[in-house]
Amino acid sequence: MKDLYNQVKTMSNTNSKKISWATTVVGSFPYENTKENMERAFWDQIHAGIDYPCYPQLVSMMDQFFDPAIEAQSGITKKGNQYYLEGDFKVPSKPIALKYGQFVLDFFEKYPEAKSKVKGWKACLTGPFTLAGEIIVPPEKVNGKRPILYEEPRAIMNAEICSQLATMMADVAREYVNMGASIISMDEPSLGLIIGKRKILFHPEETFVEILNKAIAPITAQSSNQLSAQFSPQSSIHVCGRISPRLRDMLLHTNVNIVDHEFQKADNEGLYTREHLESNNKVLAYGILESSVSYQTDGNLDTYVETPAKLEERISQVVSEYGKDYLILKPDCGFGGLKDIFGQELASEIVRKKLANLTQAMKKF
Numbered sequence: 001m002k003d004l005y006n007q008v009k010t011m012s013n014t015n016s017k018k019i020s021w022a023t024t025v026v027g028s029f030p031y032e033n034t035k036e037n038m039e040r041a042f043w044d045q046i047h048a049g050i051d052y053p054c055y056p057q058l059v060s061m062m063d064q065f066f067d068p069a070i071e072a073q074s075g076i077t078k079k080g081n082q083y084y085l086e087g088d089f090k091v092p093s094k095p096i097a098l099k100y101g102q103f104v105l106d107f108f109e110k111y112p113e114a115k116s117k118v119k120g121w122k123a124c125l126t127g128p129f130t131l132a133g134e135i136i137v138p139p140e141k142v143n144g145k146r147p148i149l150y151e152e153p154r155a156i157m158n159a160e161i162c163s164q165l166a167t168m169m170a171d172v173a174r175e176y177v178n179m180g181a182s183i184i185s186m187d188e189p190s191l192g193l194i195i196g197k198r199k200i201l202f203h204p205e206e207t208f209v210e211i212l213n214k215a216i217a218p219i220t221a222q223s224s225n226q227l228s229a230q231f232s233p234q235s236s237i238h239v240c241g242r243i244s245p246r247l248r249d250m251l252l253h254t255n256v257n258i259v260d261h262e263f264q265k266a267d268n269e270g271l272y273t274r275e276h277l278e279s280n281n282k283v284l285a286y287g288i289l290e291s292s293v294s295y296q297t298d299g300n301l302d303t304y305v306e307t308p309a310k311l312e313e314r315i316s317q318v319v320s321e322y323g324k325d326y327l328i329l330k331p332d333c334g335f336g337g338l339k340d341i342f343g344q345e346l347a348s349e350i351v352r353k354k355l356a357n358l359t360q361a362m363k364k365f
């Protein structure tokens with residue numbers, strides 16, 4: 001027994017299965033939501049040389065989970081564009097929103113040649129707090145808490161509902177582990193608004209950590225099972241925008257493997273040190289490509305896309321700061337927003353070129 005324990009300990013210390021010095025994306029792409037475009041957007045990533053392509057998220061990160069949650073009679077309802085919970089929340093009896101992972105499995109079956117071009121694939125899920133921030137609840141559900149930040153009481157102010165949403169998302173994550181996803185992300189943009197430099201809203205830090213750990217538990221359980229696991233899925237949390245030191249510390253205290261942030265649009269330079277990552281056993285998914293691009297009257301593909309030389313400069317800087325073992329390189333955030341600015345054709349061309357330039361620039365290191 002002791003030997004087994006030591007063996008496990010050694011293996012987890014060497015952390016041989018962690019994913020680093022690889023490329024991935026956040027998830028959304030500037031395409032209309034059709035089956036054909038799902039394939040196009042997945043091929044775009046594979047042809048650009050992305051190591052861990054994500055299933056293309058062509059629907060909003062809210063609808064992706066709320067629509068099936070409504071169907072599963074969770075108690076959530078939709079009126080206009082808003083989600084409501086009037087009674088109690090009921091965790092769906094079966095895991096929801098699995099068709100995106102099924103798409104990936106079908107894709108690799110249809111195009112077996114694609115599989116050898118990637119190291120694995122990624123699933124982008126929406127985290128419990130971000131989902132809860134979208135659900136309007138009656139005032140009695142938030143114990144008289146003032147709806148700071150939001151105009152009306154929201155489920156995010158109720159720890160129990162957040163925890164139930166974490167269970168719902170853990171059920172989804174477990175299925176993605178079974179489907180063989182290599183990186184499973186809980187996207188939590190809302191956390192950036194709630195955990196500021198001075199103030200932390202609605203709950204103590206421990207509650208946030210506990211609920212996030214619950215949502216990623218099926219992933220972390222599998223990835224720490226080093227003896228039996230042939231493959232070891234990595235959990236990730238994506239928070240965009242500027243990250244406060246308090247939020248950084250909170251994320252470092254969770255069990256997550258990968259912390260994923262913007263570094264081009266948001267000034268997060270120097271937020272993490274190599275020591276932070278090393279001592280908390282984390283990898284930094286570093287936003288090295290700008291994902292929000294402004295329209296320019298005389299703009300063209302070359303003005304909208306970072307050159308490989310520019311990217312080499314950025315990469316060289318982060319490699320010297322963190323080392324390759326602690327880095328995954330990726331765009332800041334999703335690319336979905338580019339569709340309305342440039343239209344599908346130019347927007348997707350911009351994305352293809354950005355991703356290809358990134359993988360090309362990385363070859364120099």
Ligand SMILES: [Zn+2]
Binds near residue numbers: 189239241
């Ligand atoms: Zn984001």
